[in-house]
Amino acid sequence: MESSSKRRKIGHEGGIRHSGLIDFESRNTARVNAASTFVLQTDELLKEAKPNYEKALHGVDGQLHRLKSIIDSIEPHDPRPISEATIKFEKEHRIVIPFPDPKPAKDAPYKVSYAPPSQCNVVGSYVSRTMIKTQSEFGIDMVVQMPASLFQEKDYTNMRYFYRRAYYISYIAARVRKEFAEDMELSFENLNENPLLPIVVLRPKASSDGSDERETKKKAKKSSYSIKLIPCAPDDLFPWSKVTPKSNNNRLGEVDEKKAAQTATPFYNSTLNAERTFIPYLRLLTHLKKECPAFPDACILGRTWLQQRGFGSAVSQGGFGHFEWAAMIALLLQTGGRNGQAALSTSLSSTELFKAALHFLSTTDLSKKPYTFGSSSVSVDTVREAGPVMFDPVRQLNLLFKMTPWSASLLQTYARSTTDLLADVMADKFDPTFIIKADVPFQTFDVIFEIQSSDVAKFSETADRRGAVTNFCLEAYKHLKRAYGDRAQLVQFQLPQRGHWSLSKPPAKEVLRVLIGVIFDPAHMPRQMEFGPPAEEQKEAAKFRQFWGDKAELRRFKDGSILECVEWSSKLPLQICEEMTHYTLQRHLKISKHQVTTIGGAFSSIISLSHLDKSAFDSARQAFQDFERDIRNLEELPLHIRQLSATSSSARYASIEPPLVGYHKGSIELIDVNLYFEASSKWPENLTAIQEAKVEFLLDIDRRLRKANEKISTYLGRENRELGIENLAFLDIIYENGAAYRLRIHCDLEEKLLERQVKNKTLEPRVREEAEEAFVKLNWLYNTLPLHTQTIATFCTRFPPLSSTIRLVKHWFNCHKLTGHIREELIELFVLHAFLQPYPWKQPSSVVTGLLRTLFFLSKWDWRDEALIVDTGEDLSEDDRSSLHHELQTWRKRDPNMNDKVMCVATSHDQSGLAYTRNGPSKLVASRMTHLAKAACKLVREKGIRLDPSLLFETALQDYDVLFHLSSKAIKSIVRETAVESGGRKQSQFKNLDVLTASVPLPIRAHPTDVFIEELERVYEDTLLFFKGSADDGVVAALWNPRLQKQKFRAGLPYNFHSVKGDGDQVELNRKAVLLEIARAGGEMIKKIEVADEEE
């Protein structure tokens, strides 16, 4: 009975339907499930990216029609011997026929002729409507198919086809130039920078009415398009069997005849092969556009993605552009799956297609194993060649023939990083994928070498006709890759771009100016020794010796093995890499040292980074463990010790100066340590009494410590505050070897009492505020800091470049005087974030990339709307994130001017988003930070490889109202004076017998500059905003509080005022008096006070 009633209930159709309920059957629901912000964002991008063809390319269709009719009407001429025809033509039309090198011999026996093209067709992204607005230029490809009658059977050999082609295109060019002389500019160009394929490019002339210059400029900018006339071969001109990658078809240009007959010419062959595929691919793409509605959009997405990474069809851009992308997706939609099925379904959406294509690129190693679409009959061996292979068996073409091994691996790197990103639930996916321009050399590569040499002749003599520079690079790539081995993740060559040239001139000579970018493997690059095979393996050993030459030596190692090895004399990763590069290029390619410039080396010299730093940090941590043991071994302490944790930046590999054990300076660097006792009920239930009890504890520990170890000296230090609810004192403990610690005690009851006081509504507001402030401080010092220290230290050991990057970034903040407002721990989080979410790149592998990407992140981060979430423990859920986001929104709603809460920075152990940013930066400082980072990134982008790193660290003093020049002499003497016992021995009359040299310096509470500025900040809280860098920095800058305007006098004004002359009750800030007060307070510590000129 019951079951039937249930069924009836379910069967109820057409009943009341709530609009909010989800119906799993409907299409809408499916969308809800699949949809994410990313999809919505890409939809928006697609809408924005498409140009308005009517507007942007107005009148292009007319031009194309006209062009076609002109070309069709060119009258044919009979065959003539090539040399005769060339001379006649060049004389008549003043056009230098762009024959590819080497030029045809004078006595070449074959004849050239002209016949009207069998087809004239527009192909490419103009037809498929897949152009995007941000292209540098809209290119419209028009192919002119040469009739088969022009060619002979053997034309595939010895460049004969290309000579005929060059003649053909020049012949057309002559005629077109005549017709379009008025409104089009004609020039030659190599198709995709392939030296074998000259084409004619038509660009509209800027209308030269001379009416309004600005208008013409605007117009020229708007209609920047070009029409490319591309001659191509008829279908099936040459059988594929003749032009497989293995065959040798060209012997021209090779000096050694014998060698020329043997070596295969894959590039030459593929170029020849590609000539007949324009029309078939056009057919394929048009067909798919009908089959798969999302296909054009997927092409647009791919085009954007490639363009943001600097990829394009041209050889210098990697040889993987829009066409290759489209063809790849098209082939995947048709073949590529199991059992001859399609790999992708045509019903996928554009985003899904895009993701699938990226996945394909990231998982297929194209260089190692040739990839063939479909399980075709073509065996892998027939299509194998040195470079990457993606073979289309139907059209019998290697799609990637223009790619080089390095561009293939770079493409794969980018694809991997993007697939990682798309799989990362936490990261923002859209911006790194499509918006951010990722091809800035310094943000991508750890080091860049520039090779400049005019002598490339020896590389131009191969028959494969890739061009001398490419040949050189292929050679260099082979050697450098072998040399670096596992030290480098990626070696990349940037070829010079080749532009267009005018019809009447021969093309410019190639210059050898190549950039080599290297991405390190940070785990291996610092290795100073290159290990080879053991001596017993003679063959291998001989190879090793052959490669390294004199540098290779045989050594016996501790474990008894005898290995071939090479030792490098440099210490830092970058310098080792430089040394290796110089040596390898010299040995194998005879490129001398002065032809290779290292770019980016200047970064590590900005602060003195050294390979010894890590061990200095390590030994500091080691020393801390000794200290911990000493404390734990103290007997009969009234309470049990739960934990000791260090909280200083030098205990987490993050201080600018590495910790030096011993007395190297006049002062002592102490490591802050928190001591946690087991929970106990013996503490007094009063905050002030707890503080006093803590002092008693410190004194007790002090007594026991000194009893246990006589060589320890201890000092009880006072915090800068009165007796109250906050911590009063700390114990400085100094070991004989110079290791020094500052011990503070944590009491768990204190935390609870404070919390209760904050919540207790019956108390006075002032008391509660005070308690809240104390609570926040306590939480920071005893809860957040130890965890933070632990986290950063762990990550520093996991990512080797993190430590030095943090130090360099801190120096950057110091240079821009932001350190006083932005906690160093917050800076560490910024850097860590750049390492944890490095998209669109891979994780930074050196200091340079780390620094620049951190700055890049800071320039992009919109802290007004976005919370920074550094998920150090990888345990924040989606809900945690969205709740943080909502929290930020409520802050903004409540306080739109951001007077109180400015940045929201959360980590796994602090989800309030405030712990790191409660005491600043203020809105003013935060926007200054963003501005500075933006300026730095702009500089990096604009200067490219010509960047002078010290510019990034230059302080801009002109932006401040007041500059206090501190006297370093006075400050040093304070440090010296306070480092000895007061009233102690007098200064010796001999300078070199100073008291200091004889005794150990005493610890001081803080650096004198910091003490002084701290006081000033307290006194002028509402008047001045101080900006300081490191303690040794000689200049402290300040801004007047911009909110202090003229106002009516009242007794509660918080700043030093004087009455405005002739204006009754009005008062304003008495700036001079304030500065005089500071000058009096500073005394000899201030050398000069400089006031910026006021504009008014």
Place this chain on the structure above:
Amino acid sequence: MVPVDAAGDQFAILPIQMPPVPSFHETALHEVRIRRNAPKIPTANDSRSLFLKNIPADSTEPHFRAVFTALVGAGRFETITFEGEDKAAVAIDPARAVKAAALARKRKRSDVEEEEKAEEEAAQLPEIWTRRLYRSSSTAIVLLADEKSVQLVLKAITKLQKTKKYPVWGQHLSGDVPLLGAPWVSSHLRLSRANKAEIQKATHAFFNVFNRKEKEAAEISKRLRNEPDEDGFVTVTRGGKGTPANQFEAEEARRKMIEKAAKKKSEMKDFYRFQLRERRKQEQAELLKRFEEDKKKVNAMREKRGKFKPET
């Protein structure tokens, strides 16, 4: 300038000439506002004291003594109290003492009180600054010899407007003023390195006071437990007949209770079918909500121009 009305709430302006300093070669007039002292809670000395606003940050008693001497001659200035100095010493009462003391006020004998005060003073830690900087534009109260001096001072200030012979800051200082600048900072740093014996003594003194007060508080609350007040009610105070409950233990017990409740709740999850259904429904609603949120986010991005434009 406005004519100064010495009487009433009106502030008079006392300009002080600030001499140049080697690091800043300019002079300035610092304006101290001055009026008769009229605090909300009147005290005995109000009639012969002046209220000062906007005093220089580096003020000391000798500084002001010199200024007033320049105005009205020697012998009229008695003393000056700066803002924050008169604040009572921090209450070092144990938690319970405060409450108990509020309930039962008991007059102590004055000599006992005196003794206790001395003890409390001993509990204070030694000073770590040789001289304090006051917050910018802070206040002070000057105590003069008699009411007539107040009149004289105010008159002298009015006269200053005409003669323009302003007193100069830091001139004719009688008595030693601790230096600012480098000696000031270095002495502070030295004083911050405390003398262990002194501190030890201070903490001992502190706990003497503290323990005494705690004992007193305990006594008071014990007494209150037994004594009905005038209406016949007995005040309920913490701590039963046995040992008084410790705050710490109470908290521990509470935590345990909450934990237990949470555990019980989690065990009952997904027990009934309707719970499961409800949870699913909730999840779906959340999904829908998230979708809406995404849409909103993208719309917001669209409003900010350039978000969808790839960088070039």
